[in-house]
Amino acid sequence: MSRALRLGTRASKLALAQSGDVAEALTEATGRAVELVHISTEGDRDRTTPLTQIGGTGVFVSALRDALLAGQIDIAVHSYKDLPTAPANGLTIAAVPVREDSRDALIARDGLTLDKLPPGARIGTGAPRRIAQILAARPDVQCVPIRGNVDTRLGKVTSGELDAVVLAVAGLARLGRADEITEALDPDVLVPAPAQGALAVECRSDDPDLVELLGSLEDAGARAEVIAERSLLAALEAGCSAPVAAWATYSATEFILRARVASLDGTKVLTEARTIAPHDDLHTDAEAVGRQLAADLLAAGADTLMGRTA
Numbered sequence: 001m002s003r004a005l006r007l008g009t010r011a012s013k014l015a016l017a018q019s020g021d022v023a024e025a026l027t028e029a030t031g032r033a034v035e036l037v038h039i040s041t042e043g044d045r046d047r048t049t050p051l052t053q054i055g056g057t058g059v060f061v062s063a064l065r066d067a068l069l070a071g072q073i074d075i076a077v078h079s080y081k082d083l084p085t086a087p088a089n090g091l092t093i094a095a096v097p098v099r100e101d102s103r104d105a106l107i108a109r110d111g112l113t114l115d116k117l118p119p120g121a122r123i124g125t126g127a128p129r130r131i132a133q134i135l136a137a138r139p140d141v142q143c144v145p146i147r148g149n150v151d152t153r154l155g156k157v158t159s160g161e162l163d164a165v166v167l168a169v170a171g172l173a174r175l176g177r178a179d180e181i182t183e184a185l186d187p188d189v190l191v192p193a194p195a196q197g198a199l200a201v202e203c204r205s206d207d208p209d210l211v212e213l214l215g216s217l218e219d220a221g222a223r224a225e226v227i228a229e230r231s232l233l234a235a236l237e238a239g240c241s242a243p244v245a246a247w248a249t250y251s252a253t254e255f256i257l258r259a260r261v262a263s264l265d266g267t268k269v270l271t272e273a274r275t276i277a278p279h280d281d282l283h284t285d286a287e288a289v290g291r292q293l294a295a296d297l298l299a300a301g302a303d304t305l306m307g308r309t310a
């Protein structure tokens with residue numbers, strides 16, 4: 001009998017839910033026992049400072065990666081959209097499991113939708129990508145910065161402090177709270193964040209047996225979508241500081257990548273798309289189409305849309 005694999009996780013409800021899902025799927029696929037090990041991160045300890053001021057989403061990631069490299073844990077499960085685009089030395093993303101819904105969700109009072117919210121409505125979100133696109137669709141509403149876990153955020157709608165909040169459908173679904181969504185936002189209106197809804201299952205690169213074992217959770221289509229979206233993000237990070245949205249869809253006949261760059265106030269919006277025919281070298285093609293679409297956006301003036309993360 002081999003020992004249990006140690007899967008490191010943040011202690012937040014969402015992290016526990018997705019780590020638990022992966023642990024269960026892994027045991028089902030391989031017969032190996034998996035134990036969850038709680039790791040605390042800077043983003044969990046400091047719950048009041050806006051994320052954009054404490055190093056962005058990377059704060060949730062580095063503690064798990066340090067624990068992997070130190071050999072304290074064998075596996076880490078990340079929300080893929082929280083990973084920096086630069087690869088981590090010594091670590092491998094051994095699997096991208098089947099992707100959850102990648103859309104953003106509106107959770108509004110009285111069952112309201114984005115179109116039906118009254119002028120001046122207060123919508124909780126601090127993400128520049130969401131702010132820019134909400135203001136592009138509804139220049140007459142107000143976006144209010146918000147932090148805290150999903151319960152805290154939803155609670156601000158229930159209490160009447162806010163008219164609505166925006167959260168990823170995926171997170172709510174993983175928490176079993178998708179029934180509180182009043183509108184799953186059309187991805188043409190609110191183009192999702194690169195890799196939203198996808199998980200990254202990571203381990204040390206010098207553990208080839210584990211890399212192979214984790215490969216049993218891989219979904220090739222989800223991997224291709226994430227490669228394309230993040231290749232675009234990486235190419236744009238060099239050229240522009242505006243909010244970036246990207247959404248790829250893989251099917252047997254068509255691979256489409258759409259992307260949007262907008263000014264934070266939503267007055268300037270650039271949207272581009274490319275379609276390719278999927279074939280054997282899908283992951284290489286996905287990489288390339290991401291870079292090409294980034295070049296399209298830059299040629300259309302993406303670098304002049306300056307974002308500010310106030």
Ligand SMILES: NCc1[nH]cc(CCC(=O)O)c1CC(=O)O
Nearest residue numbers: 079081167168170171196197198
């Ligand atoms: N920004 C934080 C974050 N990172 C991952 C998710 C859940 C959605 C996902 O797994 O992509 C969330 C919450 C949200 O955006 O609503």
